[in-house]
Amino acid sequence: MKKAISMFLATLMLAGLMAACGNSDSGSSTKSSDAGSVASDQEADSQSGGEETSGEAGQVTGTINYWYSANEANPNDFGAVWHKKNLELFAEKYPDAKVAATVVTDGEQYLTKITTEMAAGNVPDVFRTWLTGRLEPFVTADRVHPLNDLVENTPALKNVISENAVSLSTFGDSFYALPLIKSGEVIFYNKKLFADNGLTVPETFDELVAVCKTLSEKGITPMALGNKDNWIGTVPYMAVFNRLNGNDLYEQVVIGKEAKFDDPAFAQAGEKLYELVEAGAFGSNFNAIKYDEATTSFAAGKAAMTFDGTWSAPTYIDKLGDDVDFFNFPEIPGGKGSANDWLMNYDEGYAIGKDSQNIPTAEAFLAFMFSEERQKEFAEYGNLIACQNIPVDASKVAPILTKLNETFDNADFMIIPWDNPLGTNIGAELNNITQTVLAGNNAAEAFGKLQKAAQAEWGE
Amino acid sequence: MEKMLRKKSTIALFVLPALIIFAVFMPIPLVASLGLSAVKWDLINPAQMVGLDNFINLFTNDETFLRSIGNTLQYLVLSVLFQIPLAFLLAVMVTRGKLFEKFFRNMLFIPVTLSGTAVSLMFYFVYHPETGILNNIIRLFGNKDFQQGWLGDENTAMISVCVAVAWQFVGYHMVIFVTGITSISEEVIEAAKIDGASMLQVILRIILPLMRPVLKVSLVLITTSSLKAFDSIFVMTGGGPMHATEVMASHMYTKSFLQLQYGYGSAIGVVLFLLCVVCSGVISRLLRTEDE
Numbered sequence: 001m002k003k004a005i006s007m008f009l010a011t012l013m014l015a016g017l018m019a020a021c022g023n024s025d026s027g028s029s030t031k032s033s034d035a036g037s038v039a040s041d042q043e044a045d046s047q048s049g050g051e052e053t054s055g056e057a058g059q060v061t062g063t064i065n066y067w068y069s070a071n072e073a074n075p076n077d078f079g080a081v082w083h084k085k086n087l088e089l090f091a092e093k094y095p096d097a098k099v100a101a102t103v104v105t106d107g108e109q110y111l112t113k114i115t116t117e118m119a120a121g122n123v124p125d126v127f128r129t130w131l132t133g134r135l136e137p138f139v140t141a142d143r144v145h146p147l148n149d150l151v152e153n154t155p156a157l158k159n160v161i162s163e164n165a166v167s168l169s170t171f172g173d174s175f176y177a178l179p180l181i182k183s184g185e186v187i188f189y190n191k192k193l194f195a196d197n198g199l200t201v202p203e204t205f206d207e208l209v210a211v212c213k214t215l216s217e218k219g220i221t222p223m224a225l226g227n228k229d230n231w232i233g234t235v236p237y238m239a240v241f242n243r244l245n246g247n248d249l250y251e252q253v254v255i256g257k258e259a260k261f262d263d264p265a266f267a268q269a270g271e272k273l274y275e276l277v278e279a280g281a282f283g284s285n286f287n288a289i290k291y292d293e294a295t296t297s298f299a300a301g302k303a304a305m306t307f308d309g310t311w312s313a314p315t316y317i318d319k320l321g322d323d324v325d326f327f328n329f330p331e332i333p334g335g336k337g338s339a340n341d342w343l344m345n346y347d348e349g350y351a352i353g354k355d356s357q358n359i360p361t362a363e364a365f366l367a368f369m370f371s372e373e374r375q376k377e378f379a380e381y382g383n384l385i386a387c388q389n390i391p392v393d394a395s396k397v398a399p400i401l402t403k404l405n406e407t408f409d410n411a412d413f414m415i416i417p418w419d420n421p422l423g424t425n426i427g428a429e430l431n432n433i434t435q436t437v438l439a440g441n442n443a444a445e446a447f448g449k450l451q452k453a454a455q456a457e458w459g460e
Numbered sequence: 461m462e463k464m465l466r467k468k469s470t471i472a473l474f475v476l477p478a479l480i481i482f483a484v485f486m487p488i489p490l491v492a493s494l495g496l497s498a499v500k501w502d503l504i505n506p507a508q509m510v511g512l513d514n515f516i517n518l519f520t521n522d523e524t525f526l527r528s529i530g531n532t533l534q535y536l537v538l539s540v541l542f543q544i545p546l547a548f549l550l551a552v553m554v555t556r557g558k559l560f561e562k563f564f565r566n567m568l569f570i571p572v573t574l575s576g577t578a579v580s581l582m583f584y585f586v587y588h589p590e591t592g593i594l595n596n597i598i599r600l601f602g603n604k605d606f607q608q609g610w611l612g613d614e615n616t617a618m619i620s621v622c623v624a625v626a627w628q629f630v631g632y633h634m635v636i637f638v639t640g641i642t643s644i645s646e647e648v649i650e651a652a653k654i655d656g657a658s659m660l661q662v663i664l665r666i667i668l669p670l671m672r673p674v675l676k677v678s679l680v681l682i683t684t685s686s687l688k689a690f691d692s693i694f695v696m697t698g699g700g701p702m703h704a705t706e707v708m709a710s711h712m713y714t715k716s717f718l719q720l721q722y723g724y725g726s727a728i729g730v731v732l733f734l735l736c737v738v739c740s741g742v743i744s745r746l747l748r749t750e751d752e
Contacts, residue, residue, distance in 0.1 A: 112717055119503035137720070141504040228612055230700060285589035287701050288612020424719040429524075436702045439614065449523060456521035 059360040061096040064125035069110035070103055078381035090368050097361045118143055123353035125362040129177050131168040131349045133423045139171045145352040146174035150363050157367055160375060160387040165346040177349025178370055179386040184310050184408055185235050185343040186326040193220060193304040205332040209279045215304050216280035224303035225282040226294030230435040231419060235307050237434040238343060238418055239329035241269035246336030247413055254418045259454035261447045270443030277438055287439055310404055314382040317398045325400060341413040345420060346386045429453050496726035503722055514727035524703050528711040534618055535707055536686040542626035543633055543682060551637030552663060568631040580695035583624035587611050611697050614704040621705055625692050633678045640674030641667060676747040683739050687732065708732045
């Protein structure tokens with residue numbers, strides 16, 4: 001009962017604050033409701049604060065440093081808004097604690113900054129990090145605080161943190177970062193363009209080829225692909241590879257890092273992918289077009305499909321409304337993979353510095369970011385969140401996002417985009433190889449090169 | 461005063477501040493990166509001494525690196541071919557010409573003052589396959605076969621980048637040549653003309669040989685700037701497609717800053733440095749005048 005009350009009050013508090021926030025942004029339209037909500041804010045503070053941090057509230061004092069990456073200048077970067085509100089709400093909840101935030105606009109710059117500062121031993125108390133390969137050097141250098149105890153001892157956290165998600169930040173017995181987002185790569189398609197041309201969602205690879213040919217003949221780019229940023233071309237390749245070969249070889253080579261790229265399966269998948277290029281699926285100049293341009297072209301309704309990450313979904317919903325939907329790469333008859341194997345990943349981890357002088361406050365802040373209310377809000381901005389058991393209000397989210405979420409939850413298999421587990425070097429090289437193959441070069445030769453690079457890096 | 465300045469210790473005292481600053485910014489980092497090239501280091505975990513392993517890997521296992529040497533040299537040759545003859549021609553025109561010389565001189569120099577990134581970005585749009593002005597002009601004349609993704613095609617990417625770079629720097633070398641040409645005394649040329657030499661003969665027999673030292677300056681400048689070319693490549697192609705425009709500097713950047721292999725990146729830097737020294741040495745030697 002007490003929990004229910006505090007939940008209710010917490011929601012009220014959130015609603016009150018959101019109204020307050022809205023006010024400061026948009027003038028003075030709803031001022032009258034403010035007076036009422038202030039009182040309940042304070043009440044909710046004392047109640048939910050006491051429960052969530054299980055009696056630690058007294059230690060949440062002092063200043064912590066917090067580094068993250070968000071583009072505040074970009075109105076579509078809801079992450080920036082969310083982070084800002086995290087800071088404001090946390091300051092209200094714990095008036096004795098101060099969070100000094102450092103924001104870096106660009107992800108690549110952020111990587112350089114966090115890496116150099118890590119090297120110098122200036123580890124912030126709470127910081128954004130990457131998962132798997134990029135987190136590993138930080139962990140092996142003993143710079144990151146393990147989070148098992150925090151999650152175990154905080155019921156509110158234990159309830160929402162998914163084991164699948166933290167498996168990507170687990171090294172040895174502990175995990176070191178809490179992933180914020182879930183992402184996947186699906187084929188978005190424009191329902192209107194499909195209907196206008198009498199097309200239906202392809203069920204097999206051959207049907208996909210036929211769809212591409214029809215669209216191409218009518219002068220519509222079938223599938224926008226901005227392969228100047230060559231990682232995006234690897235996306236359809238991974239799908240084709242899975243549909244042909246299933247997941248054994250993927251687990252062995254990509255996850256297990258056994259250098260076997262000379263297995264003919266890799267080159268064959270490349271040749272199969274090239275059938276799509278020959279059918280005009282990507283247009284003719286896709287290697288000269290940037291990723292963002294392809295995204296824009298699909299959003300503008302100029303391309304019928306695009307194989308893209310779910311992070312683009314909010315943009316597509318914004319521009320295309322109900323006309324956008326998605327499907328997975330179709331099955332290839334005779335192949336071992338399934339159209340219910342999805343390219344998926346968790347990303348954007350948040351971690352605590354090992355040498356932090358103020359672990360209690362850092363933990364409280366992390367727990368606050370991953371609290372139900374904050375995650376709920378983040379999800380309702382249109383993000384797919386890594387946390388589970390969050391009661392997201394489906395009416396506040398576009399139906400396609402709910403559908404994506406459910407689809408991923410029911411996936412038969414989660415294919416992690418290869419360049420992530422392969423590591424920065426071989427991962428980047430793989431993207432180059434798929435670009436080579438998409439340009440029509442000999443696939444066996446190209447993967448021979450990748451094999452050579454992998455042997456050099458991983459040993460025989 | 462004079463007596464004081466003759467004392468070696470006084471000289472040393474005055475030279476010292478500049479020397480210290482110079483040492484901090486030039487030789488010390490150079491030596492440090494030489495040291496770095498012998499370690500394996502991701503900046504965070506302790507550096508491991510690996511001796512010459514980085515260099516051995518560079519030349520035996522890193523095909524991209526070997527390709528980047530070839531690409532760098534290709535960039536160098538193309539830059540020389542696109543810039544020197546054109547700059548020379550323009551220099552002759554703006555010094556021997558009769559109309560608007562000053563105007564043309566200034567116009568041609570304007571691109572030099574722009575930032576390399578801005579110029580590269582501009583050319584990125586010029587070459588854009590769909591909205592780019594180049595393909596639009598080609599379409600206007602109906603030659604659809606000639607239009608292509610200039611920067612996205614392995615065969616045209618490097619040439620396209622070098623044309624953009626040439627557009628920017630041809631004015632710079634023109635100015636160097638103009639100084640060279642104006643320093644040739646008018647009488648020599650007049651004398652040749654009276655003897656019946658044609659304009660072409662004047663250019664080939666008189667101006668060109670006398671321009672040798674100036675030519676050397678230009679060549680050395682193009683060589684060193686081409687070897688360390690980075691901004692134009694980074695903005696226009698990012699080293700792609702398929703490493704077709706991967707030069708040594710961009711490869712070094714990728715290895716050190718994106719893949720966090722600082723030792724390995726330093727090894728590339730050392731090779732690049734040696735290549736710079738060798739190339740400028742060779743050019744100096746080739747264009748040595750008799751009195752040197």
